[in-house]
Amino acid sequence: MVRVEACSIGKLYGGVLVLDQVSVAFQPGLLTSLLGPSGSGKTTLLRVIGGFVAPDEGEIRFNGEDVTSVPLWRRNVGMVFQSYALFPHMTVEQNVVFGLNRRGVRGEAARKETARALEMVRLTGLERRRPKELSGGQQQRVALARAIVTNPRVLLLDEPLSALDRRLRQDMQIELRRIQRESGLTTVFVTHDQEEALTLSDSVAILDRGKIVQEGTPGAIYERPRTRFAASFLGDANFFTGRATQGGVETAAGLILTGYALPPIGTSATIAVRPEKMKIFGARSADFETSDENKIQAVVAEIVYAGAVSTILLKSADGGQIKVLTQNREMSLAAPGECVSLAWSAAHSVVIED
Amino acid sequence: MIAFGRIYLVVIITFLYLPIAVMVAMAFNESELYTLPIEPSLRWFAKLAANAPLLSASRNSLLIAFATSAIATALGAMAALALERRQFRGRTLLRLLLLPPIAIPWLIIGTAMLVFFFWTGIGRGLHALLIGHVALAIPYVVLIVGAGLQTLQADLEEAAMSLGSTPVHAFFMITLPLWLPSVAAAALFAFAVSLDQFVISYFLSTPGVSTLPVEIYSSIRKGFTPEINAISTIFLAVSSALIFVFAQLSNLGGKRGSG
C-alpha cells in the first residue's frame, strides 16, 4: 500500500494560477476525495499526481520517492476517466488486459488476472463484448477493472459517476467503495458532488480556486468547517455575523453562544450553524424545555416537504434567512407566518473564518 | 404536399442524369453521327483500344491520381495531426491558408502555376501535373482527416499511456487503427479529385503529355469522335465506384461517440 503525497504543487495555465502551493497527503489504502466547484483545480491536481501533466512547481512522492519526473507510462497509476475512455476497437477483455500486456504479463497469467478483475467488478461473462454494446454502468465497471488489474500504486478517479443517472449513481457509489476496500489501493477521487464525497471518502480535501481550504474526515469537516466556503460547499449552513464578546457573538438576531475559541473581543466574528442542529419550538410543539444555550425568534416563511425530512425556511429578527432541517416525526411543526423559537446548543455554533 | 415534393425530386434527378444517360447510350450506339434510334454496338470501345493519345492520357491520369493520393494523404495527414491535436500560436492562420486552393477559382491557380513553373524552369509535364494535383488535394485531405480525428476521443491515448504505453505505442495501437477509415476516405477523395481535375491539368499539360480530361477537351474542340463517349463512360463508372466506396468508408469512420 502506497502513501501518496503532493508537496507544494504549483501549476500555471495561461497566466492563471490553477494550483497554488497545494500540499496534500493521501493515506495508504484509503479513499481521499478532492472536492470543489469547477475551476477549483481538483482535476488538475489529479492529473499532476498521475503524471498526465507536469507541475510547474513542487513534487509528487510515492512512499517518499520523488516521482515528479517519472513519465506517465512508467508511473504505474490506474486512472478511470470521466468519459471512461474505453478502446472502442477492442473487446472488454482486450481493454482490461492491455495494461498487463504492457507490463509483460501475457497468456494464461494475464487471463487469470483479467478474470479476477472482471469478477471484482461483477462483469464476468461480458469479456467478448465491445464497449458500444455495454450500458453506461457496465462501461464504467470495465474502466475500473482495467485500472485496477495492474495493481497500480494509486487509483485515480475523475468524476467517474457524473454520467450516470441518480439511482445507478447511488448503487455505483456503494460498489465503488466495496471494490476500493477489497483492492486496498490508495485512491484519489475527484468530485464536485458533496454528497458523493461524504458517502465514499475516508478523507476529504476541499479545494477552492487552486488552494486547499480544508482537509479531514467527512465528519470532521462537516461538523467543524473552517471557512464560509467549506461550510457552504459541504452541506448547508446558517451564518450569523457580529461582534465577538465573552463566550459568544453579538449579532442582529441576538447573542449567539459558542463553545469554540473566538477572535479578540470587539472584532468581527461569524458563526455557522448546520440546519439539522436547530430545533423548532412553536405554538404546536409539545415541550419547550431545552437545555440548549441558544434561542432566537423567527417567523416561518416556507416549508419544503420531502417525505422523510422537511426544510423550513424562516426569517430571523434582523431579516436574515435561516434554514432548518427536521425529520418529520410529527405532522406539521409549524405553518408559514407563524412565529417560532429556534434552539441549538453552543457546541453546534462553529466559529469560522470568513 | 409530400407527394409533390417527391415528384419534384425525381424530376430534378432525371435532369441531373439525363445527359449522362444519353452519353452512355451513345457510347453503345452503332451510328457514328449519333443518329437516333440506338443500335447497340461495342464498336467505339474497340476503336478506343487503338486510340493512342486517349489511352496514354488515361494512363497518365491514373498514374498521377495514384501518386497524388499517396503524397497528398501522407502530407495532409501529418499536417492534420499537428493542427487538430495541438494548440499553438498560428494554428488559425495555418487553417486559413488551406482555403485558397479550394476557394480561389482554379483558372487563376492554374495560370499562376503555369507562369511560375515556366519562369523557374520547372516547366510543364508529368512532374508539374503532380505538383499541381497534390497541392489541390492537400486541403481536402486535411479537412477529411481532421474531421476524423475530431471524432476520436482525446483521452484514449492518455488512457493507453496510463496503462503503460509510450506515446508512440499509444499512437500506433489506439489512434491509428481508429483513424484509418478517415485516412482511407481521404486517400480515395484525393484520387477522385486528381482524376477529375481539368483546369489545372489543362495549363500544365504539353501536347505530348496530358491527362484524360484535357485530351477529351482537345478532341471535342477538334471535332467529335465517338470514342470520347466510350472513354467517358468508363471514366464515369470508375469515378462512381470510387465515390460509392468513399461514402461507405465515411459512414464507418465518421460516427461520433462510439463507446
Added chain:
Amino acid sequence: MSRDFRALTRPALARRRWAIAALVAPAYGWLTLAVFLPLSAMLFFSFLKAAPFGTRPLQFTIDNYLAFVRRPYLVDVAWTSIQIGLWTTGLSALIGLPAAMALARATKGRSQQVLFLLIVLPFWTNGLVRVFSWTMVLREGGVLDYALHLVAPPAPPFSLLYSFPAIVIGLVHAYLPYMILTCYLSAAAIDEAYIEAARSLGARNPMIFAKVILPLCLPGLISGSILIFVPVIGSFMEPRILGGRVGVTMGTMIEDQFVQAFNWPLGAALSFTMLGVVLLLFGVSSRVLPRRILAQ
C-alpha cells in the same frame, strides 16, 4: 507572484514546437511552392509591361489593370460573365431550394440517404464529361431535336448548342448539386418545433414558408450562391464547348492571354481583378453568414 515557472517548461515547449513544425512543414511547403509562390509571381507579372523572359530590362506599369478602360470590349466580356453568373446562380437557387426542402422534409431514412447520394454523385463525376454529354442533347440531331421531331415532324432542325442558354443550362447542371447540398444542410437543421410553434400561433403555410423556413435557409442559399457564382464567372470550359463563338467570358479571355496571345501580364492582371471580385464577395458573405464555415 515572485516565482518563475518558465524555466522548467521552456525545453519541453521547444521540443514540442519542433515536432509541430516537422509535421506541418511538408504540406505547407508544398502549398507554398505550388500555390502561394505562383500567385505572388503572377501578381508580380501583372505589373510588368511584358513577360520577363529574354534580355529586355523589366518595365513596370499599371496599364494591365487599366485594361477595362483601355479596351472597352473587356467591359462587355465582363458583363457577359456576370450575366452568366447571375443566371446560373439564380436558376440554381430557384430549382435547388425546393429540391433541398423536398429532400429534407418529404423523405426520410433510407430513401433520403439514397436520394442524397444520387444528387451528390454527379458532381463527383468528371465535369468535362458532363458538359460534353450536354452537347449530345442540345445539338442538331441530338436528343432535344429528336424529341421535337417526334412531336412535330415538319419542324426545322433544332439546335440549342452554341448559344447563351446552352452555356447557362450546362453550368446549372454542373453546379446545381452545390446549391441543393448547402440548402439541404440548412433545411435539415430546421427544428420541427419552429414550424409547429408558428402553426400554433395561427400561421398558414405560405406565411410559414416566408417567415420561418426561408430565413432559416438563407445561410444555405448564400453559401450556395457563393460556391456557384465564384467558379462560374471564371469558367472557360463550358462557355467554349457549349457557347462556341458566343461563349466569350472573362474565363476564356484570361485563358486566351496565356495560351494564345501570350500576353501573360495582361492575363495576370485580369486574373487578379477577378480574384479581387471573388475576395470581395467572400468578405461580404462572411459578414452575412454565421461563422460556422470559417470555424472549421
